[in-house]
Amino acid sequence: MEAAQAIKNEKQIVVALAGNPNSGKTTIFNSLTGAHQHVGNWPGVTVEKKEGQLVSEGKVIRVVDLPGTYSLGAYSEDEAVARDYILFEKPDVVINIIDATNLERNLYLTTQLLEMGSNLVIALNMSDELKAKQIDINAARFSELLGVPAIRTVGTRGQGTKELVAQALQAAGNKNPRVVQINYGKEVETELAALEQDILSNRQLVENFAPRWLAVKVLEGDQGVLKRLAKYPGLERLLARRAEAVKRLEGLLGEDIESLLADKRYGFIGGLAKEVMTRRQTTEERLSRSDKIDRIVTNRYLGIPIFLFAMWAIFQFTFTVGDPFIGWIETFFEWFGGVTGAWLESAGMPGLLMSLIVDGIIGGVGSVLVFIPNIFLLFFAISLLEDSGYMARAAFIMDRLMHALGLHGKSFIPLLIGFGCNVPAVMATRTLENKRDRLITILITPLMSCTARLPVYILFAGAFFTANQGLVIFSLYLLGLALAILMGMLFKRFLFKGETSHFVMELPPYRVPTLKSTFIHMWEKGSSFIRKAGTIIFAVVVLVWALSNLPVGVEYASQDSILGWIGSFVAPIFKPAGFGTWEAAVALVFGILAKEVVVGTLGVIYGAEEAGLTAAIAQAWTPLSAYAFMVMTLLYIPCAAVIGTIKRETNSWTWTAFAVAYTLVLGWLMAVLVYQFGRLLGLG
Numbered sequence: 294m295e296a297a298q299a300i301k302n303e304k305q306i307v308v309a310l311a312g313n314p315n316s317g318k319t320t321i322f323n324s325l326t327g328a329h330q331h332v333g334n335w336p337g338v339t340v341e342k343k344e345g346q347l348v349s350e351g352k353v354i355r356v357v358d359l360p361g362t363y364s365l366g367a368y369s370e371d372e373a374v375a376r377d378y379i380l381f382e383k384p385d386v387v388i389n390i391i392d393a394t395n396l397e398r399n400l401y402l403t404t405q406l407l408e409m410g411s412n413l414v415i416a417l418n419m420s421d422e423l424k425a426k427q428i429d430i431n432a433a434r435f436s437e438l439l440g441v442p443a444i445r446t447v448g449t450r451g452q453g454t455k456e457l458v459a460q461a462l463q464a465a466g467n468k469n470p471r472v473v474q475i476n477y478g479k480e481v482e483t484e485l486a487a488l489e490q491d492i493l494s495n496r497q498l499v500e501n502f503a504p505r506w507l508a509v510k511v512l513e514g515d516q517g518v519l520k521r522l523a524k525y526p527g528l529e530r531l532l533a534r535r536a537e538a539v540k541r542l543e544g545l546l547g548e549d550i551e552s553l554l555a556d557k558r559y560g561f562i563g564g565l566a567k568e569v570m571t572r573r574q575t576t577e578e579r580l581s582r583s584d585k586i587d588r589i590v591t592n593r594y595l596g597i598p599i600f601l602f603a604m605w606a607i608f609q610f611t612f613t614v615g616d617p618f619i620g621w622i623e624t625f626f627e628w629f630g631g632v633t634g635a636w637l638e639s640a641g642m643p644g645l646l647m648s649l650i651v652d653g654i655i656g657g658v659g660s661v662l663v664f665i666p667n668i669f670l671l672f673f674a675i676s677l678l679e680d681s682g683y684m685a686r687a688a689f690i691m692d693r694l695m696h697a698l699g700l701h702g703k704s705f706i707p708l709l710i711g712f713g714c715n716v717p718a719v720m721a722t723r724t725l726e727n728k729r730d731r732l733i734t735i736l737i738t739p740l741m742s743c744t745a746r747l748p749v750y751i752l753f754a755g756a757f758f759t760a761n762q763g764l765v766i767f768s769l770y771l772l773g774l775a776l777a778i779l780m781g782m783l784f785k786r787f788l789f790k791g792e793t794s795h796f797v798m799e800l801p802p803y804r805v806p807t808l809k810s811t812f813i814h815m816w817e818k819g820s821s822f823i824r825k826a827g828t829i830i831f832a833v834v835v836l837v838w839a840l841s842n843l844p845v846g847v848e849y850a851s852q853d854s855i856l857g858w859i860g861s862f863v864a865p866i867f868k869p870a871g872f873g874t875w876e877a878a879v880a881l882v883f884g885i886l887a888k889e890v891v892v893g894t895l896g897v898i899y900g901a902e903e904a905g906l907t908a909a910i911a912q913a914w915t916p917l918s919a920y921a922f923m924v925m926t927l928l929y930i931p932c933a934a935v936i937g938t939i940k941r942e943t944n945s946w947t948w949t950a951f952a953v954a955y956t957l958v959l960g961w962l963m964a965v966l967v968y969q970f971g972r973l974l975g976l977g
């Protein structure tokens with residue numbers, strides 16, 4: 294007996310972090326586990342649960358960061374993820390992270406966790422901001438009223454997290470947590486008691502759910518829960534009893550059952566908040582700094598121009614600061630290629646192997662690595678906007694516009710994420726409750742210009758538009774965004790008719806981002822680019838190099854190589870777009886594997902030439918065909934990783950194929966349009 298007990302105690306403890314979006318879950322998760330998960334300032338960043346570990350008092354604690362949710366009624370997929378985890382994986386302890394500056398709204402989730410009978414520990418987070426707002430929450434009283442430990446924390450500074458762990462460890466030993474019951478009033482309670490009786494007589498149900506909680510959920514008619522119950526025997530009887538109860542209550546109280554229950558919960562919350570909260574600033578409620586900024590930034594007329602200006606400023610920053618680096622790195626790789634070549638030759642290395650290293654790897658991968666500073670600078674700027682809270686405003690402003698156009702405002706969040714990388718952007722569509730809105734958003738997200746396209750723009754803009762690089766690249770990002778919205782409207786109109794639901798965009802207060810966190814986020818995003826350069830880009834570049842040398846004996850990277858055949862086969866399609874060379878065609882073909890490879894392929898083909906890549910491009914394209922080529926690169930076929938993600942998220946080959954096909958057609962059409970129109974205007 295005792296030995297068994299000891300083993301059980303040594304078992305690891307599972308602690309789940311639950312809370313509203315933006316309450317600081319990820320921040321606390323990072324502080325607890327030493328991880329560097331992305332901390333975002335808007336809902337939808339953490340769509341999947343993340344896991345980490347820590348050791349305290351000799352015990353291994355597994356920490357799970359759940360997606361942020363406002364409630365546990367599975368209306369959206371991230372809510373379902375959070376709820377199913379708590380319900381079915383049964384973590385030992387749930388730490389409910391509350392944004393204490395928004396106590397009442399956050400407590401809605403808390404009431405649901407309490408009702409579920411979870412082993413709760415509450416973190417009253419953002420207590421630094423609470424102080425700044427001159428509000429006091431009596432944590433001891435709070436804890437007493439709910440019967441669960443409550444600790445004040447400041448996630449960003451790691452304050453209170455030790456205490457949180459200690460309380461969680463203690464709570465883990467508590468096998469019978471006190472379950473706070475909201476009193477729903479005499480009439481409702483009578484019906485609940487009857488339902489609970491019914492549930493208690495069903496052994497299988499009792500084993501899996503807290504009876505009182507289940508009774509409430511059944512009465513409420515929670516579809517997610519009812520679906521889960523489908524496999525249990527005796528469900529019909531329960532549902533019949535529910536139908537009777539609902540009819541009686543609605544007749545008696547004159548309101549639908551959902552609002553009846555919600556009203557009681559809000560009443561409970563309002564009362565609780567009043568009990569524990571004291572405001573020091575009652576007479577003149579000053580307009581907070583955030584509100585003042587928002588008056589301008591989210592202004593009906595100024596909002597969109599300010600957003601566009603912010604985007605423009607980002608690109609200007611990326612180029613002005615990044616430009617000198619490009620030259621230096623280019624010079625470095627030229628020098629490095631030359632020196633390596635000479636050294637390998639003197640060492641007696643066979644010509645073919647030398648060409649692989651110098652033309653293939655240094656020329657191909659090197660041509661992509663040149664843009665690392667720009668990519669990091671862009672991510673730095675994006676992280677800065679995210680962490681400050683501005684991105685949430687951008688989504689808020691666009692929500693109005695999107696809604697006016699019949700699109701769901703929440704779609705804009707994935708689109709914004711798409712500026713970084715389309716893969717997490719497609720995944721972020723999970724926050725859209727409605728399947729139709731979600732599918733539309735998935736289809737249009739690949740039109741957002743991710744950073745992998747950036748090397749192509751910089752290379753071509755550097756060759757042709759030196760004076761206006763920032764502006765040219767800004768125009769491409771804008772084109773992607775405009776086409777995404779336009780295509781969304783078309784899809785909505787012709788493929789998925791129906792109403793769009795409304796949503797309320799949360800506006801977190803502005804925060805001055807710390808340089809450290811901005812650098813961490815920049816690194817998180819940017820380092821994946823370096824990893825990519827070492828793996829997929831490397832592999833594809835070697836493949837391209839090999840195809841440039843086959844069949845055996847062919848002149849390197851000539852039209853007679855296999856690479857040349859592939860390019861020549863595809864090239865005629867692009868004639869009307871002004872870049873009908875086999876080199877351009879083959880770069881686009883291999884660019885499907887990863888868009889950076891467009892540059893990598895050109896590096897392999899042209900890099901071997903005396904004058905270098907930029908000069909070769911200046912020869913083979915005109916400014917007009919270069920712009921058309923950039924438009925094509927922006928729009929045509931998402932990269933392999935995004936295609937895979939679309940398949941996974943839509944679970945449909947048909948929609949995946951559709952995404953590939955329509956972007957190809959759209960890209961081609963737009964490139965041709967740009968070129969032909971430009972020629973009409975005499976720009977060609």
Ligand code: GDP
Nearest residue numbers: 314315316317318319320332333419447448449
């Ligand atoms: P999550 O989405 O709920 O996981 O929330 P995050 O961890 O992403 O945090 C949202 C924002 O709140 C980030 O900008 C954090 O830096 C910030 N934050 C988190 N905890 C605190 C805190 O205790 N005080 C202050 N002032 N900011 C915090």
Ligand code: MG
Nearest residue numbers: 318319338339
């Ligand atoms: Mg998070």
